[in-house]
Amino acid sequence: MQMRINGRCRVLCAAALAALMTLACGGGGGGGGGVVAPPASAPAAAQMKLTISATTDMPGSFGSVGAYEQLTGTISGEVDPKDPKNAVIQDLDLAPVNARGMVEYSADFVMLKPKDMSKASGVLRYDAPNRGNILTMPNLAANPSDAVFFERGYVWMFSAWQGDVPKSSPQRLTVTVPVAKNKDGSSITGPYATELLTSAAAPSLSLPGGVFNGTMIPYAPASLDNTQPGYLLTRRVNETDPRIAIPAADWKFASCNATDNPFPGTADPARICLKGGFQPNTLYELQYVAKDPKVMGVGLAALRDTIAFFRSQQADSAGTPNPIAGKIRHAIGQGTSQSGNAMKTFLHLGFNQRLDGGQVFEGIYAHVAARQTNINTRFAVPGGGGGLRTDHRAFGQTAPRGLAADYADAISGRTGGVMKRCTETATCPKFFLGLSGTEFWQLQGSPVLTDALGASDLVQPANARIYYYASTQHGSGTGSLATGINFSPTSAVYPIGSMTDHADTFRALFVDLEDWVVKNLAPPASQVPKLADGTLVRPDQLVFPTIAGATWPLAGGGAPTAIPAFNYLARYNGFPLLDYGPQYRPQDESGIPTVVPPSYMGKDYAILVPQVDPGTGLTKAGIRNVDVQAPLGTSLEFNYVATPGIVDLVNLSGSFIPFHKTEAARIAAGDTRPSIESLYGNQAGFVTAVTGAANSLVAQRFLLQRDADRRIARAQSTVVLP
Numbered sequence: 001m002q003m004r005i006n007g008r009c010r011v012l013c014a015a016a017l018a019a020l021m022t023l024a025c026g027g028g029g030g031g032g033g034g035v036v037a038p039p040a041s042a043p044a045a046a047q048m049k050l051t052i053s054a055t056t057d058m059p060g061s062f063g064s065v066g067a068y069e070q071l072t073g074t075i076s077g078e079v080d081p082k083d084p085k086n087a088v089i090q091d092l093d094l095a096p097v098n099a100r101g102m103v104e105y106s107a108d109f110v111m112l113k114p115k116d117m118s119k120a121s122g123v124l125r126y127d128a129p130n131r132g133n134i135l136t137m138p139n140l141a142a143n144p145s146d147a148v149f150f151e152r153g154y155v156w157m158f159s160a161w162q163g164d165v166p167k168s169s170p171q172r173l174t175v176t177v178p179v180a181k182n183k184d185g186s187s188i189t190g191p192y193a194t195e196l197l198t199s200a201a202a203p204s205l206s207l208p209g210g211v212f213n214g215t216m217i218p219y220a221p222a223s224l225d226n227t228q229p230g231y232l233l234t235r236r237v238n239e240t241d242p243r244i245a246i247p248a249a250d251w252k253f254a255s256c257n258a259t260d261n262p263f264p265g266t267a268d269p270a271r272i273c274l275k276g277g278f279q280p281n282t283l284y285e286l287q288y289v290a291k292d293p294k295v296m297g298v299g300l301a302a303l304r305d306t307i308a309f310f311r312s313q314q315a316d317s318a319g320t321p322n323p324i325a326g327k328i329r330h331a332i333g334q335g336t337s338q339s340g341n342a343m344k345t346f347l348h349l350g351f352n353q354r355l356d357g358g359q360v361f362e363g364i365y366a367h368v369a370a371r372q373t374n375i376n377t378r379f380a381v382p383g384g385g386g387g388l389r390t391d392h393r394a395f396g397q398t399a400p401r402g403l404a405a406d407y408a409d410a411i412s413g414r415t416g417g418v419m420k421r422c423t424e425t426a427t428c429p430k431f432f433l434g435l436s437g438t439e440f441w442q443l444q445g446s447p448v449l450t451d452a453l454g455a456s457d458l459v460q461p462a463n464a465r466i467y468y469y470a471s472t473q474h475g476s477g478t479g480s481l482a483t484g485i486n487f488s489p490t491s492a493v494y495p496i497g498s499m500t501d502h503a504d505t506f507r508a509l510f511v512d513l514e515d516w517v518v519k520n521l522a523p524p525a526s527q528v529p530k531l532a533d534g535t536l537v538r539p540d541q542l543v544f545p546t547i548a549g550a551t552w553p554l555a556g557g558g559a560p561t562a563i564p565a566f567n568y569l570a571r572y573n574g575f576p577l578l579d580y581g582p583q584y585r586p587q588d589e590s591g592i593p594t595v596v597p598p599s600y601m602g603k604d605y606a607i608l609v610p611q612v613d614p615g616t617g618l619t620k621a622g623i624r625n626v627d628v629q630a631p632l633g634t635s636l637e638f639n640y641v642a643t644p645g646i647v648d649l650v651n652l653s654g655s656f657i658p659f660h661k662t663e664a665a666r667i668a669a670g671d672t673r674p675s676i677e678s679l680y681g682n683q684a685g686f687v688t689a690v691t692g693a694a695n696s697l698v699a700q701r702f703l704l705q706r707d708a709d710r711r712i713a714r715a716q717s718t719v720v721l722p
Contacts, residue, residue: 046078046102046355047317048309058112060140062150065119071111071323075159075309075316078102079301088349089297090376090590091180094188103295105302107175109159110134112150113324121153122329123514126307126361128339131216131383132165132172134158135336145507145707152514155324159306161299161342162375162382164217177298180378189222191230191596192290192379195390196272199280204256204265204273209286210394211651212338212385219290219379220269224253232287233272238647239392243285250275281643283389287596296380297349297590300342304351307331307360330517332363333429334510337474338383340369344433348399349376349588350421352429363517365432367506368474370445372399372418376590387442388573389648393597398578398586401447403431404461411452411577411603414587419461430516431464432509432523436502437610437619437637438474442649444575446608449528449536454606457530466526467509468610468622469502471635473654477501477627493640494655500627500635504707512701524701529610529621536608536621539572543614547634547657549669571640571649575605610637616673617657623702626711629693630686632676632720633658661721676720683721690715 052073061067081092081103095103114120127136137158138146149156163177180188196209207218226233227248234243256265256273265273272286309316314325335343343366346352352360374394375382384394400407400417405424407417422428439445448466450457460466477498512523529536579601580586581594610619617634618624627635634657639650659676660666666675680686694711697703703711 046080046305047100048078048305048313049076049318050309050316050320050322051075052323057115060147062147065114065116065121065151065153067115068112068150069115071113072109074106074108075306076104076106077302077305077309078104079298079305083355085350085353085355086301088376088588088590089295089301090378090380090592091188091293091295092297094180094182095178095295095298096181103178103298105175105177105298107160107299107302107306108173109157109306110137110173111158111323112138112154112156114153114155117324117327119153120155120324120327121518122327123152123154123518124157124307124311124324124328124331125149125154126157126159126331126333128303128333128335128342129158129160129162129165129173130335130337130339131212132160132162132174134171134173135339136334143503145504145704145710148507148511148704148706152511155328157307157310159303161303161339161346163294163296163299164382166215166217168215175299175302177302178295179292180295181292187222187291188293188378189289189291190293190379190592191287191594192219193285193287193597194381196278196284196286197282197390198278201277201279203258203263203277204254204271205278205284206271207269207286208381209284210384211387211390213381213383213391216381216383218270220292221253222289222291224267224269226252226288228289230287230289233274234285236283236285237281237645239283239389240647246274281646285597290379293379296382297376299375299382300346300349300351303346304354304360307333308354308356330363330514331359331361332365332510332513332517333361334365334367335369336367337369338373338385340366340434341371342373342375342382344369344418345372345375345399345589347422347429347431348372348418348420349590350425352422353425353427357425357427359427359429361429363430363432363513365434365510365513367432367434368436368439369433370435370439370443370448371397371401372589374589376588377584378592386444386573387649387651388571389646390651392573393576393578397444397575398580398584399589400587401444402458403433403448403464404458407458409452411605412586416587419464428461428463430513431461432513433464433466434502434506434509435466435468435528436472436474437469437654438472438652440572440607440609441638442474442573442652444573444605444607446536447575447605450531450606450608452605454531454538454608457532457536460526464526465523466528467505468528469505470500470610470620470622470624471498471618471628471637472500472502473498473635473637474652476503477635477654477656491642492650492653492655493642494636494657496639496650496653497656498635498637498654499633499656500625502625504703504711505623505625507707508697508702508704511704527621527623529608529619531608533621535611535619537611539607539609542609542612544612545614545617545634546670546672547617548671571647572607572609572638573649575607577601577603577605623697625697625703626690626693629696630689630715631659631679634673680721683719686720687712687715 160173160175254265254273402417578598583592585591694708
């Protein structure tokens, strides 16, 4: 086998060649998700090229492991369209191939590794970027507890998987994937839909649009003539309102402004110009015929093969050394939110099986990740999201939520859960799923816990744990009574944010997952709300305390502002059964959608939410961290948009409404929740409660000792009572 670098070829030694052959597997037939026949003969092994563009020292030294360094670079590789392990990739058979018949990709990566690899623990931690952004890049100044992962000798790696991320900054990681073409080389076209929103009046808006996907590279329209069939712009206020068509003469694919380039503006396939301009508090939906779909699923194969390379290969195809060769015994993958959904999709579609048949990751942690990610359809939208009012019909909603291989979906009639493929190939990892309260309210989280009808609790696979972070919002909370709570009556009904912080819980659980993978030390049991004990209920069955008369200072100072009397309304994001057409494979979130937007099938999955304590308003089940066991107020897992006429949840945010400090103030306000005084008596009582909660969580392995010490120190330094 010949391996190439900078246009020159060399023949690897027999030992290196044998190692590289483990990346290859014979195949025959086409891609695109069909069934592929066994190969007639083994194809050439895929080539990999490693380029390290920069190596920089990291500040500090970490216990016995010592100093770390950061490597930045790219890894380029090939995907064999004839290999059965790649057959699930939509449109792979329509991707351009090189002279070797291979489909090429190139992915950015960042690696943090001990300078002395003899001190490494043998664990590779991979964190999937979120829309190209490294959410979990350690900032030890802000989060000193993250030093635990360096002290444990991890190799920490981030590499790109999403093919429509623009290279808008050096910090964004991108992967280059091919564009599918018809066999004659012409552009593939198909229906596409997106939503456009703006917070202020604007003459034009950029594609692709949407709250979550708006900064990605858009799909170009097949034609700028919006009078053709398949082109439509509508407006409405709320998701359930009738769509009102905007005449084609009143909008164009163009850029424009209100001064020197008014409507119809200058033709631009990446922008929409609207006569009279786009208005805030209006939901616009654009449908058009798009062209040149990217073969997004190649990004999942790139991730599979990249981790396999760094785990097991001595060098790339040109002899460039693998900087961690021979030092990795275990790999654990992690993703947060959208990228956590992607890790579930990676597992569901079978990519945790290496080309040589082994596991890619022995452990996977999908953090605040209720759904899957749309990456393997034609005109895929990996960056999409979902809410009560926006992206409600977005992709990511048809693949199974249930984990078990034999999961049965009574709503759709389909069978097979997230772990069906890995069960068949014996490549299932030890799996953690972490859920905040937002996942239940806004991201349709409960179907992973119950049957589709919401009638019974599911039994989870033995290799899986699900952890619900009690009384939390999607992102971490402030962890502080007086910092970061923003009461903005123009945007939300209640103060935006949450005091309850799940970052400490995540850190402890990741160590638990490592111990399960490396030492086979079983982690704590799942901690979730259940139908059986009444801690998981229909939204209209919640029983809240009376919360009234509280005040909160405006951001930046100013006079106290009254928080509106608590008037709970059962708004939550529903979960409809959708039909994208006969060429779409809903159970795999794959295929070719031809009904776009999708049609509603007249059925809905049950949505349930965690029940709250009627005294405090904090949820009963799950991992109840220090902020919940020794509370200073009620952390709500949802919040409402305050704009009149808008029915929506504040995007991924909750609220924190503090308890009254004294009993006299509580009684005067008519608030039935306990006062801080009644809970703790004095400052020493508060410190005692925090200390007890922290120590208990450490004993349960839900909190690291260093974080317990920090929590106790914070309680000692934060004056809450005389």
